[in-house]
Amino acid sequence: MAWNEPGGNNKDPWGGGNRNNDGPPDLDELLRKMQQKLNGLFGGKPSDAGDGRPGGGSFPWSLVMIVLAVVYGLWGFYQVDANESAVVLRLGKYHNTVNSGLHWNPPLIDHVTKVNMTEVRTERTTGQMLTEDASIVDVVLQVQWHIDNAESFVLRVRDPLKSLQEATDSALRHIVGSQTLNGVISQNRTQVAADTQVRLQEYLDLYQTGIRVDVVNLTDAKAPREVQDAFDDVVRAREDEVRLQNEAQAYANQVIPVARGQAQRMIEEAEAYKSRVVESARGEAARFTALLAEFQQAPEVTRERMYLDAMQEVMSNTSKVMVDVEGGNNMMYLPLDKLTGGASGGASQRTQVTPQVVDEISQRVMNQIRTEVNNARRSREVR
Amino acid sequence: MNNNKSLFVIALILLGLLALSASAFVVKETEKAVLVRFGEVVRTDYEPGLYFKIPLVHELRKFDARIQTVDSQPVRMLNSENKFMMVDSYAKFRIVDVGRFYVATRGDERNAVRLLAEQINNLLRNQFGVRDLHEVVSGQRDELMAEITENLNKTAQTDLGVEIVDVRVKRIDLPPEVSESVFQRMRAGRELEARDHRAKGQEASERIRANADRQKVVIESEAYRKAEELRGDGDAEAAKIYAQAFSKDPEFYRFSRSLTAYKESFKSKSDMLLVDPDSDFFRYLKDSQGK
Numbered sequence: 001m002a003w004n005e006p007g008g009n010n011k012d013p014w015g016g017g018n019r020n021n022d023g024p025p026d027l028d029e030l031l032r033k034m035q036q037k038l039n040g041l042f043g044g045k046p047s048d049a050g051d052g053r054p055g056g057g058s059f060p061w062s063l064v065m066i067v068l069a070v071v072y073g074l075w076g077f078y079q080v081d082a083n084e085s086a087v088v089l090r091l092g093k094y095h096n097t098v099n100s101g102l103h104w105n106p107p108l109i110d111h112v113t114k115v116n117m118t119e120v121r122t123e124r125t126t127g128q129m130l131t132e133d134a135s136i137v138d139v140v141l142q143v144q145w146h147i148d149n150a151e152s153f154v155l156r157v158r159d160p161l162k163s164l165q166e167a168t169d170s171a172l173r174h175i176v177g178s179q180t181l182n183g184v185i186s187q188n189r190t191q192v193a194a195d196t197q198v199r200l201q202e203y204l205d206l207y208q209t210g211i212r213v214d215v216v217n218l219t220d221a222k223a224p225r226e227v228q229d230a231f232d233d234v235v236r237a238r239e240d241e242v243r244l245q246n247e248a249q250a251y252a253n254q255v256i257p258v259a260r261g262q263a264q265r266m267i268e269e270a271e272a273y274k275s276r277v278v279e280s281a282r283g284e285a286a287r288f289t290a291l292l293a294e295f296q297q298a299p300e301v302t303r304e305r306m307y308l309d310a311m312q313e314v315m316s317n318t319s320k321v322m323v324d325v326e327g328g329n330n331m332m333y334l335p336l337d338k339l340t341g342g343a344s345g346g347a348s349q350r351t352q353v354t355p356q357v358v359d360e361i362s363q364r365v366m367n368q369i370r371t372e373v374n375n376a377r378r379s380r381e382v383r
Numbered sequence: 384m385n386n387n388k389s390l391f392v393i394a395l396i397l398l399g400l401l402a403l404s405a406s407a408f409v410v411k412e413t414e415k416a417v418l419v420r421f422g423e424v425v426r427t428d429y430e431p432g433l434y435f436k437i438p439l440v441h442e443l444r445k446f447d448a449r450i451q452t453v454d455s456q457p458v459r460m461l462n463s464e465n466k467f468m469m470v471d472s473y474a475k476f477r478i479v480d481v482g483r484f485y486v487a488t489r490g491d492e493r494n495a496v497r498l499l500a501e502q503i504n505n506l507l508r509n510q511f512g513v514r515d516l517h518e519v520v521s522g523q524r525d526e527l528m529a530e531i532t533e534n535l536n537k538t539a540q541t542d543l544g545v546e547i548v549d550v551r552v553k554r555i556d557l558p559p560e561v562s563e564s565v566f567q568r569m570r571a572g573r574e575l576e577a578r579d580h581r582a583k584g585q586e587a588s589e590r591i592r593a594n595a596d597r598q599k600v601v602i603e604s605e606a607y608r609k610a611e612e613l614r615g616d617g618d619a620e621a622a623k624i625y626a627q628a629f630s631k632d633p634e635f636y637r638f639s640r641s642l643t644a645y646k647e648s649f650k651s652k653s654d655m656l657l658v659d660p661d662s663d664f665f666r667y668l669k670d671s672q673g674k
Contacts, residue, residue: 059389061389089411089412089431091409091432091433092409092410092411092412092414092431092432092433093411093412093430093431093432094412094431111411127554128556129554130516130520130555130556130557131520131521132517132520132521134516134517134520134565135565135568135569136557136562136565136566136569155412155413155449156449156450157449157450158447158449158450158451158452159452162452163450163452163475166452166454166473166551166553167551169553169554170473170551170552170553173552173553173554173555174524174525177520177521177524177555178521178524181569203549203551206475206548206549207450207475207548207549208450223569223573224566226566227566227569227570227573230569230570230574230577231573233573233574233577234573234576234577234580236577237576237577237578237579237580237581237584238580240580240581240584241580241581241583241584241587242584243584244581244584244585244587244588245584245587245588245591247588248587248588248589248590248591248592248595249591251591251592251595252591252592252594252595252598255595255596255598255599256595256598256599256602258599259598259599259602259603260602262602262603262606263602263603263605263606264606266603266606266607266609266610267606267609267610267613269610270609270610270611270612270613270614270617271613273613273614273617274613274614274616274617274620275617276617277614277617277618277620277621278617278620278621278624280621281620281621281622281624281625282624284625284628285624285625285627285628285629286628288628288629288636288639289628289631291639292631292632292635295632295635296632303638306638306639306642307642308664309642310642310643310645310646311645311664313646313650314645314646314649314650314656315656315658315664317649317650317651317652317654318649318650318651318652318654318655318656319652319653319654319655319656320655320656320658358652358653359652362652
């Protein structure tokens with residue numbers, strides 16, 4: 001039992017056996033021989049069994065061989081999925097790359113590495129980096145990639161993923177280093193991503209990683225936390241600028257129409273004044289002309305009539321004090337301050353001075369004057 | 384006889400297996416191998432495949448044939464402006480002459496990596512020392528890297544048996560104290576910008592308001608002018624009309640106008656008139672003959 005453990009786990013028994021018989025090692029020949037030997041075993045099985053059994057007690061070698069061969073044969077089957085490729089090394093040497101399907105390769109001789117070719121994977125890099133204007137910017141970048149060349153990916157570079165990380169870091173920092181801060185943050189974001197993608201692919205090809213970059217996204221590019229408040233303030237200032245303009249515009253939009261309205265009002269009022277003045281002039285002129293015509297018909301009478309009419313109106317509408325000042329030697333007391341005070345007196349009293357009060361005062365004054373005048377006359381008559 | 388024969392076969396096979404496992408080896412696509420005999424390199428030109436050696440006499444050393452990385456630690460470097468910066472770089476290399484590589488590193492890859500890292504740092508230091516920050520960050524990054532790669536290749540290939548595929552600066556960072564001053568500068572720049580925006584906003588605001596105020600004044604004064612013109616027109620026309628009418632008999636006009644004036648002037652009860660009874664108006668007050 002002990003012997004078949006190394007034999008089962010190692011390819012060497014077959015190769016070794018052949019080599020001892022056939023001399024220098026040649027891989028293809030070796031395989032061929034092996035195949036022949038296997039065929040021989042299959043074909044020779046009955047006779048071997050026949051020989052073995054009569055011998056009695058002899059171990060059934062052929063059976064063991066057959067079982068081993070079957071196990072070995074089944075062991076060599078493997079499946080490659082639709083999204084995979086498998087890189088086959090035969091005795092360490094690159095043999096071929098196979099695509100989806102069921103495949104068989106001799107185990108232990110061939111070494112199969114399967115890689116997923118269609119899965120899009122994501123690599124992220126983030127950090128503070130320097131820009132062209134020696135500012136610092138916080139960038140988060142995402143790279144989506146897939147394996148393009150399975151052979152390169154498996155065989156050419158020791159650690160493709162680490163290479164990808166390093167190349168991403170280097171390419172991104174290179175591109176950011178040739179952009180200004182404002183460019184990275186706002187204007188040239190897409191440009192940064194595109195340039196990084198080109199450069200990154202260049203590096204990956206140079207390192208033979210077999211990786212193809214699908215998309216590079218500049219997920220985030222902003223000022224570092226340490227200066228974020230200052231950047232926010234710029235945004236606020238921009239809004240302030242717009243707000244101030246809008247407020248001023250609103251003011252203008254209000255002031256000018258109001259002024260226009262007021263201007264129109266002034267003009268309308270002037271028009272009204274003009275009409276009023278002109279029309280009243282026309283009216284008065286017409287009235288005068290008409291009156292003049294009548295006056296010229298009978299000047300004396302008309303004049304007299306008009307005079308008397310006017311005097312009547314004046315006299316009937318005013319308080320009258322008739323003074324005969326011929327007798328200049330008579331002292332006459334007229335309480336003019338009271339008379340006028342009652343009429344146009346202090347502003348403080350004006351509200352209380354009703355027409356009745358004025359009438360009453362005037363009446364009293366008139367009475368007093370009358371008695372004075374009568375007295376004077378009587379004294380004159382007496383003389 | 385049969386039994387003996389099979390025992391012999393078993394022994395033979397076992398012996399063969401032992402010899403084989405000790406002597407056969409596979410060189411993979413990803414490997415380079417050196418066959419050493421008592422410390423002396425015997426063979427290095429192995430293509431991938433199956434090979435044999437003499438056990439105990441030959442010793443086999445395998446190395447990675449793929450592209451490998453020298454990832455050095457960030458190093459503090461002085462630039463031409465005498466400012467420090469932290470430079471993090473990596474290099475990609477591949478063993479091309481495995482015999483030389485084995486001899487130079489005494490079979491230890493880590494030695495090679497250490498040696499390369501030292502050389503790279505040295506070259507970077509030289510390159511950075513003659514350039515300022517702007518040049519290494521943006522302007523001359525590619526040239527710098529190409530120069531270092533080329534320089535390194537001259538020695539690496541002959542000394543270490545490796546080919547330098549690429550040397551890259553991963554990151555150039557400022558030390559914290561310098562970063563702080565950069566942040567201050569950035570902050571100052573932003574403040575400038577913010578102030579500029581606000582001032583521009585005020586400028587625009589003032590301009591718009593002043594313009595509106597001016598328009599208001601212009602509109603109002605124009606209206607005033609028009610209004611005064613209209614009033615003047617009206618007054619003039621009225622005067623003309625009056626003159627035409629009244630010049631027909633100025634004396635009568637004076638008379639009738641005076642009467643109107645009297646009526647208008649003394650129309651209130653509170654107006655007081657001191658009247659001489661001898662006036663013409665009272666002519667008939669004393670005497671029906673008016674004498």
